[in-house]
Amino acid sequence: MPELPEVETVVRGISPSLEGQMIADVVVRNRSFRKPIPTDFEKQVVGKTVERVERRAKYIIITLDKGLSVLWHLGMSGRVTIVEEAKPDFAKHDHVAFKVKGGNWIVFNDARRFGLMDVCETDELAQHSFMKNVGPEPLSNSFNSAVLGENLAGKKSAIKQALLDGRNVAGVGNIYACEALFRSNINPKREAGKISKAKLDILCREIRSVLLEAIEAGGSTLKDHAQVDGELGYFQHQFKTYGREGEPCVTTGCNSKIKRIVQGGRSTFYCSKCQK
DNA sequence: CGGTTGCCCTGGGGGC
DNA sequence: TGCCCCCAGGGCAACC
Numbered sequence: 001m002p003e004l005p006e007v008e009t010v011v012r013g014i015s016p017s018l019e020g021q022m023i024a025d026v027v028v029r030n031r032s033f034r035k036p037i038p039t040d041f042e043k044q045v046v047g048k049t050v051e052r053v054e055r056r057a058k059y060i061i062i063t064l065d066k067g068l069s070v071l072w073h074l075g076m077s078g079r080v081t082i083v084e085e086a087k088p089d090f091a092k093h094d095h096v097a098f099k100v101k102g103g104n105w106i107v108f109n110d111a112r113r114f115g116l117m118d119v120c121e122t123d124e125l126a127q128h129s130f131m132k133n134v135g136p137e138p139l140s141n142s143f144n145s146a147v148l149g150e151n152l153a154g155k156k157s158a159i160k161q162a163l164l165d166g167r168n169v170a171g172v173g174n175i176y177a178c179e180a181l182f183r184s185n186i187n188p189k190r191e192a193g194k195i196s197k198a199k200l201d202i203l204c205r206e207i208r209s210v211l212l213e214a215i216e217a218g219g220s221t222l223k224d225h226a227q228v229d230g231e232l233g234y235f236q237h238q239f240k241t242y243g244r245e246g247e248p249c250v251t252t253g254c255n256s257k258i259k260r261i262v263q264g265g266r267s268t269f270y271c272s273k274c275q276k
Numbered sequence: 277c278g279g280t281t282g283c284c285c286t287g288g289g290g291g292c
Numbered sequence: 293t294g295c296c297c298c299c300a301g302g303g304c305a306a307c308c
Contacts, residue, residue, distance in 0.1 A: 003301055034284065034304075058302075076302055077286075093286080112285045114302055130304085157279065166303080173301055222301065223288080242301095264280075267299085 002074040004138070004171030005214035006233065007058050010080045013228030015053040017082055017104050018062065022049045025099035029090065030113070034075070035130075037096070037117045044068060044119045045098075057134045057170035059116075061125065069122040071131070075114030081107050082228045106228075135167045138207050143169070145200035152192045152200075159195060160188035161264045163207075168192075172207060175220060175242045178269050180207045182241045187275040188261075188268045213238065241269035249274060 002010070026045050031037040038044070048064035055061070062070040074080070083105040088097060096108040096117055108117070120128055135151060136143045151168040152159075162168050163177040172180070181188050183206035186199060195203070214220060219233030222243075226232050236243075240250050245260035249271040256273035 006301075032285095034302090073302080075285095076300070078301095110285095111287065112300090112302095114284065116303095155278085161279090164302085175301060220301080265282085266302095 002058060002078060002219075003173030003176050003214075004055070004058060005176070005211055005217075005235065006219035007055050007060060007074060007171070008215050009219040009227050009233060010074070011053055011055045011060055014080060014082065014106055017100055017106065018050040018053050018098075020050065021103065022047065022101040023064075023098055024101040027090075027097045027099075028095070028117075029097075030095040033095075033110075033113050033116055035116055035118060038119060041117065041119055045070060055171075056131070056137070057166055058173070059131070059134075063122055067122050068119060069125050071116065071118045071120065071125065071128060072108075073116035073130070074108075075110055075112060075116070077112040077223075078108065078110040078115045079226065080228050081109070081226075081230065083107050133167050135165075135170045138169050138171060138204075138211060143204060143208070145197055145204050148204055149195075149197060149200050152195065155192040157192050158188060158263055159186060159190045159192045160268050161266075162192035164264070164266065169207065172211075174266050174268075175239070176207070176210055176214065178241045179210045179239060182270060182275060183210060185275050187272070188263065188270050241271065244269060 023045050026042040028037055028042060048066055048068060050062055051065055052063040060072040088105045088107055093111045094107050094109045098106040125131060136147050152162055155162055160177055163172050184203045214235040217233055217235035218227050220235040221232040222236060241258050244258040247258050249256045249258060251274050254273050256271050258269055259272055261268050
């Protein structure tokens with residue numbers, strides 16, 4: 001499901017249920033993720049109180065008291081729902097559930113198990129092996145064309161692939177990379193290190209705008225993403241390239257069709273007439 | 277070293 | 293109906 005806007009939607013959805021509350025119970029039904037969930041995960045988390053829930057790149061960070069933090073990634077197929085029952089009726093692929101004291105269950109379902117659930121000292125979070133190489137947050141004030149240009153300098157790879165590399169910019173996934181490049185009129189095959197400062201200015205602006213618009217729309221619902229209350233995101237209706245192979249380009253007067261190519265094993269959708 | 281490929285895993289859809 | 297292949301919102305480790 002999730003790129004940055006979908007993860008942000010989940011964070012905003014679960015924060016009100018979690019912040020300031022104690023974790024009364026944790027159920028782990030399957031530990032085998034890309035890194036196994038530690039065997040003492042439940043023991044470490046139960047009884048702690050949630051101080052903050054935040055997003056960093058596509059990671060959810062739950063800061064607990066006593067100097068501990070939960071690091072959580074939804075992978076490709078992760079979904080989070082809030083269940084208002086004393087004991088949830090677990091479904092297939094419901095792998096982890098948190099019970100908030102006197103309240104709801106937060107249930108993590110992830111069919112493909114490309115996600116991650118870990119716990120570590122809050123002080124060491126920035127040095128966590130999966131966190132230490134995360135690049136600039138595209139929605140922060142510190143993200144601009146100078147920063148992106150520095151990260152892309154000398155890079156021979158295609159700009160599309162460079163945008164998917166979280167070290168260059170955090171949280172941009174396959175959909176929003178395609179959409180941001182379309183909005184910027186940049187061909188996804190362009191060499192990353194050879195894009196002009198002026199074009200990078202536009203690209204940074206369009207990355208931010210597409211992400212912000214998607215967050216505003218509650219994310220994109222393709223197969224299974226939903227907000228935690230079950231409401232579907234609707235940004236997929238705004239896609240101009242993603243999943244539109246063979247359909248007409250939306251640009252007025254452009255009669256070209258959207259193309260699909262494969263870059264680094266991932267599909268890229270673009271208009272070869274509008275994007276140079 | 278940067279750049280590319282393979283792989284983790286399940287499920288859905290299309291062709292035959 | 294079944295089987296097989298391809299595809300899917302991610303990202304790491306292992307290779308050249």
